[in-house]
Amino acid sequence: MIQDIIKPMIDSALIEQARELIDKHQKFVVVTHMSPDGDALGSSLAMAGYLQKKGKDAKVVFCDTPGENLHFIPGWEEGLIYDNQNDGSVSRKAEAQKLIAETEVIVCTDFNVLSRTAALAEEIKKSSAPRLLLDHHLGPNTEEFSVVISHPEAVAACELVYRFILQMGDDALLDKTIATRIFCGLLTDTGMLSFNCSQDQIFLIVARLMQEGVENEKIRKEMLLEHERRARLKGYVLQNKMQLNYDLKYGYISLNKAELKRFNHQKGDSEGFVNMPLDLYGIQVTAFFREEKNIIKVSLRSKGEFPVNLLAEKFFNGGGHRNAAGGEFLGSLQQAEALFIKAMPLFAQYLDK
Ligand code: 5GP
Numbered sequence: 001m002i003q004d005i006i007k008p009m010i011d012s013a014l015i016e017q018a019r020e021l022i023d024k025h026q027k028f029v030v031v032t033h034m035s036p037d038g039d040a041l042g043s044s045l046a047m048a049g050y051l052q053k054k055g056k057d058a059k060v061v062f063c064d065t066p067g068e069n070l071h072f073i074p075g076w077e078e079g080l081i082y083d084n085q086n087d088g089s090v091s092r093k094a095e096a097q098k099l100i101a102e103t104e105v106i107v108c109t110d111f112n113v114l115s116r117t118a119a120l121a122e123e124i125k126k127s128s129a130p131r132l133l134l135d136h137h138l139g140p141n142t143e144e145f146s147v148v149i150s151h152p153e154a155v156a157a158c159e160l161v162y163r164f165i166l167q168m169g170d171d172a173l174l175d176k177t178i179a180t181r182i183f184c185g186l187l188t189d190t191g192m193l194s195f196n197c198s199q200d201q202i203f204l205i206v207a208r209l210m211q212e213g214v215e216n217e218k219i220r221k222e223m224l225l226e227h228e229r230r231a232r233l234k235g236y237v238l239q240n241k242m243q244l245n246y247d248l249k250y251g252y253i254s255l256n257k258a259e260l261k262r263f264n265h266q267k268g269d270s271e272g273f274v275n276m277p278l279d280l281y282g283i284q285v286t287a288f289f290r291e292e293k294n295i296i297k298v299s300l301r302s303k304g305e306f307p308v309n310l311l312a313e314k315f316f317n318g319g320g321h322r323n324a325a326g327g328e329f330l331g332s333l334q335q336a337e338a339l340f341i342k343a344m345p346l347f348a349q350y351l352d353k
């Protein structure tokens, strides 16, 4: 029995609270964080798919347009885009507003504070519908949610979605579409099952997903596909933009507006760039700074014990996990870089010798 090999993670009292919300209501809206990644898309769509299978009206509302690199996730286009930020995609703001205003339950996946849903947070706050959270980030703002299922030890929000379905006693409702969505999230947040996977549980979950016909090789290929645009930007970055400090074991990359324009940067094109310096011998911490309209978007990554979430909290008005965090900076790109360079010596004690 699947229940015998995949050990329960979620507290049974929370499962019962969630069950009551689900049993009592018909209308559900599922939301996830802005600039969604594979885990955000996978977890929100999988939850909606699961609720639909239970006979509920469930719709996903995206804060903004999911990047083109995620359009292979089955059913992503079923989600309503709240704010297309004039990127040419179909914005369904009025419809999304109405759905949220009328919904009976709001399900939140892969984020820990409502502000991670950008302008959508205002719509969510206007609604009195209870909010069910399924998330794996540290430090959820518990006051913002009615039922808080928060497990930082889960490798992905999608791991929690599968565990939730299982612990609800609904493993039989899994199908290829839902399983594929969950698989995409697991692959995203574990670097294709290469990190945070040192125990058997994730592989047991993956095996269960594959029983539904998830196409492992096809999905992996889709995830690795990229546009020429991105490949050329990557080449430029590796050649010209990677700054390294071997004494303090860090690297960083920054891209200004002019560079982004020159390479016709589209949403998602620089996804993962932050990880590139980490592939070098002797580098343990990396940062990526991208100049946006009014802010500098900051991404941080590390290996081992180095807590980039603390760095993000202290200096970049953000947060995240120990090895993957991010935030924002108000000021110039140069100022953001300078702050990072100044902050690194203060965190030197966390570096592996
Ligand atoms: P990314 O670098 O991929 O944008 O984000 C990595 C992780 O850092 C996210 O999963 C999230 O936990 C955290 N993160 C990124 N940006 C922010 C932010 O602006 N605020 C907070 N609190 N966390 C962030």
Ligand code: MN
Residues within 6 Å of the ligand: 039, 040, 110, 136, 156, 157, 189
């Ligand atoms: Mn995630």
